[in-house]
Amino acid sequence: MKVKILRLGHRKKRDKRLTTHVALIARAFGADEVIICGERDDSLIKTVKDVVKRWGGPFEISYSKNWKKTLNDLADNYTIVHLTMYGVPFEKALNKLKGKNLVVIVGSEKVPSDVYKLADYNLSVTNQPHSEAGALAVFLYELFSGKKKRFKDYKIKIKPSKRGKKVIKK
Ligand code: SAM
Numbered sequence: 001m002k003v004k005i006l007r008l009g010h011r012k013k014r015d016k017r018l019t020t021h022v023a024l025i026a027r028a029f030g031a032d033e034v035i036i037c038g039e040r041d042d043s044l045i046k047t048v049k050d051v052v053k054r055w056g057g058p059f060e061i062s063y064s065k066n067w068k069k070t071l072n073d074l075a076d077n078y079t080i081v082h083l084t085m086y087g088v089p090f091e092k093a094l095n096k097l098k099g100k101n102l103v104v105i106v107g108s109e110k111v112p113s114d115v116y117k118l119a120d121y122n123l124s125v126t127n128q129p130h131s132e133a134g135a136l137a138v139f140l141y142e143l144f145s146g147k148k149k150r151f152k153d154y155k156i157k158i159k160p161s162k163r164g165k166k167v168i169k170k
Contacts, residue, residue, distance in 0.1 A: 003030065005023075007108070008067055012040075027051070029141055055154050057151065071103065071105075071118055079103070083136065089127075
């Protein structure tokens with residue numbers, strides 16, 4: 001099972017922080033890759049690669065200037081999920097999605113109507129407007145049934161503690 005996140009519509013200035021959050025959530029909650037579709041942003045890619053170097057992987061970040069081609073290339077081997085507040089409740093589709101190769105699309109501003117047609121599933125995380133970061137975190141958490149990914153090749157990791165900060169350095 002491979003899970004790729006397609007971040008649709010990155011605007012370098014406006015979306016820097018939120019796209020970084022999407023990438024970090026994708027990594028922390030168990031996805032394998034985030035594909036950034038929109039304006040090329042090398043500093044965003046570097047930020048995420050630096051996190052992977054320090055906190056572990058495997059996790060890939062890549063860039064695509066043509067989201068439709070990327071989706072069409074993946075369509076044979078991946079089920080396409082689009083997270084949108086207009087979709088059907090994601091809980092209804094979860095059992096069919098667990099264990100499959102997925103591309104999960106999250107938007108930024110208005111998502112082109114073609115996305116709704118290309119997607120195998122248009123799924124909502126509540127039908128209220130909120131955030132791509134929030135929707136992605138909830139979806140991935142439930143997809144993996146709350147099971148946490150074991151990261152490899154990390155330089156630092158946290159030892160959970162009731163108070164204070166405990167960091168293990170390799
Ligand atoms: N009106 C915009 C639209 O859907 O075209 C909403 C943009 S919203 C700020 C950015 C992204 O957050 C959406 O493209 C979607 O991926 C995600 N999102 C926001 N609310 C959601 C919800 N309730 N369920 C699933 N995804 C949501």
